[in-house]
Amino acid sequence: xxxxxxxxxxxxxAPETFLVHDHDGEGQDPVLxxxxxxxxRSAQPVVVDTGVPWSSEQVVADVFSLVxxxxxxxxxxxxxxIDHTGSVNTLMERCxxxxxxxxxxxxxxxxxxxxxxxxRWRWLADGETLDVxxxxxxxxxxxxxxxxxxxxxxxxxxxxxxxxxCFATPMLTPTVDxxxxxxxxxxxxxxxxxxxxxxxxEIADHARFQRTVDRIEALDPRVIAGCHTPAIxxxxxxxxxxxxxxxxxxxxxxxxxxxxxxxxxxxxxxxx
Ligand SMILES: [Fe+2]
Ligand SMILES: [Fe+2]
Numbered sequence: 162x163x164x165x166x167x168x169x170x171x172x173x174x175a176p177e178t179f180l181v182h183d184h185d186g187e188g189q190d191p192v193l194x195x196x197x198x199x200x201x202r203s204a205q206p207v208v209v210d211t212g213v214p215w216s217s218e219q220v221v222a223d224v225f226s227l228v229x230x231x232x233x234x235x236x237x238x239x240x241x242x243i244d245h246t247g248s249v250n251t252l253m254e255r256c257x258x259x260x261x262x263x264x265x266x267x268x269x270x271x272x273x274x275x276x277x278x279x280x281r282w283r284w285l286a287d288g289e290t291l292d293v294x295x296x297x298x299x300x301x302x303x304x305x306x307x308x309x310x311x312x313x314x315x316x317x318x319x320x321x322x323x324x325x326x327c328f329a330t331p332m333l334t335p336t337v338d339x340x341x342x343x344x345x346x347x348x349x350x351x352x353x354x355x356x357x358x359x360x361x362x363e364i365a366d367h368a369r370f371q372r373t374v375d376r377i378e379a380l381d382p383r384v385i386a387g388c389h390t391p392a393i394x395x396x397x398x399x400x401x402x403x404x405x406x407x408x409x410x411x412x413x414x415x416x417x418x419x420x421x422x423x424x425x426x427x428x429x430x431x432x433x
Contacts, residue, residue, distance in 0.1 A: 167335045171223050174384050174392045175319035177202035181223045183216045184335055192331035192350075195389045196244055199323055200227045201316060204294025205234035208259075209314055209323050210388055214247035221248050221255065230255045235283075235293060237262040239325035240308035241270045245388060250276040262291060267310040287312045301380065303327035304373040304405055307358045320383030328401050329354035329389035336391040339401070348404045353413040354389065355405070362409040370409055378402050 169182035183196040198220060199209040206228045212220035224233075233256035239245055241263075253261055253276070262283045268275060285291055287302040300312040305327040314323040330350040332342060339347050356362065362370070385393035385401055393401045 168219065169335050169337060171200070171227055172337050172392070174199075174386055174394070175316075175321045178316065178319050178321050178384075179227050180337070180386050180392055181212070181220060181227075182335070182337065183212050183220060184332070185213070187335070192333060193335065195330070195332060195336075195387075195391060197386065197388050197390075198224070198245075199321075199386055200224055201293070201298075201319075201321075202228060203296055203298075203316075206232050207235040207237055207293055207298070208233055208252060208256075209237045210239050210245045210325070211236065211248040211252055213244045217248040217251055221251055224248075224252065225255075231258060233259045235260055235262055235291065237285075237291070237298075237314055238267065239313060239323065239388070240306070240311040241267045242308055242326075245325070246271065246274075250274075253277040253281065264310055264312070270308075270310065285312065299380075301376065302373075304370065304377060305355045305359045305362065305408065315380050315382070320381065322377065322380055322382040322385050324377075324385050324387035324390070326358050326387065326389060327355065328385055328387050328393060328405070329358060330391070332391065339391045339393050339397050340395065341391065344400075348400065349413075351390075351401070351404055352408050352411040355408050356411060356413045357416050365409060367409065371406060374402060374405050377405075 166187050171179040171181045174180050179200045181198045184193045186193045196213050198212050201207040236252050236259050260283045261281055262285050264284045264286055285300050287300055289300050291298045296318040299315040301315050303313045303324045307326055311325050313325050330347055385398055
């Protein structure tokens with residue numbers, strides 16, 4: 162476990178719904194990147210995404226501080242990127258009653274890195290639903306995503322929408338709610354990160370993209386949670402959705418390039 166990292170205990174974002182916090186870059190990079198997952202203590206408890214592998218010990222401990230391993234019934238993976246699958250094998254091993262909610266392409270793309278077999282899978286596509294006993298969750302793809310397998314997750318009973326990679330933002334210090342961020346830093350940061358995540362936005366049809374944002378707005382979410390954002394709550398939900406609409410075509414700083422890498426290498430004395 163990284164002892165230099167500021168550890169934030171899980172925070173309650175809605176009734177029986179908790180954000181499990183993690184982040185990267187503290188003490189190393191100019192900004193931090195949130196790396197969260199979520200737990201819904203529905204009648205059949207659900208873990209939503211599983212963090213990065215190098216934080217697995219922390220993530221698993223935080224999840225099990227909220228729900229007993231034997232009680233976890235569903236482990237929902239939004240897509241197969243490493244920052245969402247980091248503890249999937251550990252959780253499936255430690256949670257004997259859990260079913261892994263993925264989709265066909267995710268299992269193909271993960272291949273042999275996915276250790277549990279098809280007898281423990283459930284395939285759920287965008288637009289389909291998952292009955293978790295006391296509520297029915299909806300798989301809804303966010304407007305901005307970086308894997309063809311991506312589905313977010315909406316809980317109509319709490320109004321919480323898990324956005325996967327969408328609404329990603331940098332943060333300067335560990336943060337639990339976007340309301341703690343400077344609003345301009347936040348909204349421009351989302352434009353920057355979401356543009357990096359989805360460079361295909363520049364070739365997407367504008368009207369059709371806006372309809373994908375309409376779909377999220379129509380859910381009328383009360384809280385937006387995601388892997389790479391502090392909780393988006395209150396009036397900031399509408400601000401986040403409005404900001405999403407302007408991201409295709411937004412002018413953002415270029416991502417770090419070779420010159421930046423060489424600066425880093427010089428600071429490490431790798432390059433003379
Ligand atoms: Fe991703
Ligand atoms: Fe991600």
